[in-house]
Amino acid sequence: MSLQDLYAKYHQQVQFLSIYIREAHPVDGWWFGRGPMSFLLKLSRSRVATDVYDPVTIEERRAVAGQCQHALQYGIHTYVDDMDDAVNKAYAAWPTRLYLIGLDGRVEYAAGLGPWDFHPAKLDKAIETYLANTPGE
Amino acid sequence: MALISNRQEATDWQKKHDVNAPKVGDFAPDFELLDSNSENPVRLSYYQGKRPVALIFGSFT
Numbered sequence: 001m002s003l004q005d006l007y008a009k010y011h012q013q014v015q016f017l018s019i020y021i022r023e024a025h026p027v028d029g030w031w032f033g034r035g036p037m038s039f040l041l042k043l044s045r046s047r048v049a050t051d052v053y054d055p056v057t058i059e060e061r062r063a064v065a066g067q068c069q070h071a072l073q074y075g076i077h078t079y080v081d082d083m084d085d086a087v088n089k090a091y092a093a094w095p096t097r098l099y100l101i102g103l104d105g106r107v108e109y110a111a112g113l114g115p116w117d118f119h120p121a122k123l124d125k126a127i128e129t130y131l132a133n134t135p136g137e
Numbered sequence: 138m139a140l141i142s143n144r145q146e147a148t149d150w151q152k153k154h155d156v157n158a159p160k161v162g163d164f165a166p167d168f169e170l171l172d173s174n175s176e177n178p179v180r181l182s183y184y185q186g187k188r189p190v191a192l193i194f195g196s197f198t
Contacts, residue, residue: 014188
């Protein structure tokens with residue numbers, strides 16, 4: 001189950017918001033462009049970038065977010081967190097995290113910290129359960 | 138050394154902010170953001186009563 005699969009399955013019932021946040025492994029940070037992680041990324045044919053520096057202005061951040069949306073092709077529109085990382089901090093989202101918010105504005109599913117608990121299949125199950133138990137959905 | 142330092146920074150950041158992250162049953166913190174073209178503002182609370190929302194946080198690396 002990939003994010004593309006999830007979007008294809010539920011986009012008529014669920015609003016998907018992809019939120020671009022602070023880079024996880026930029027060249028000038030905890031870089032995965034060399035060593036064993038670089039090898040594993042190549043082996044997995046991952047589409048994540050290994051040549052991106054951490055943006056220092058909102059203009060740079062928006063530019064990288066646009067490149068990311070184009071390259072990953074999730075089909076999900078991407079929004080960009082501000083440079084104060086306010087949304088990222090509010091959801092403890094860095095480096096990656098998944099949530100499902102119900103019609104009443106309450107959290108229905110909160111994945112654990114990423115990347116260890118980044119499992120679209122768990123979000124799939126949460127959406128399936130929520131829709132099955134929500135009248136009119 | 139840099140690798141260990143960066144890894145520790147990431148762990149510290151997660152510990153600091155995860156305690157305040159919304160849990161199941163909590164109200165989701167509202168936000169308003171723009172897309173990569175500085176257009177199309179989106180507000181989470183707009184969808185309240187309309188559609189459930191899947192939030193996918195991540196970056197390019």
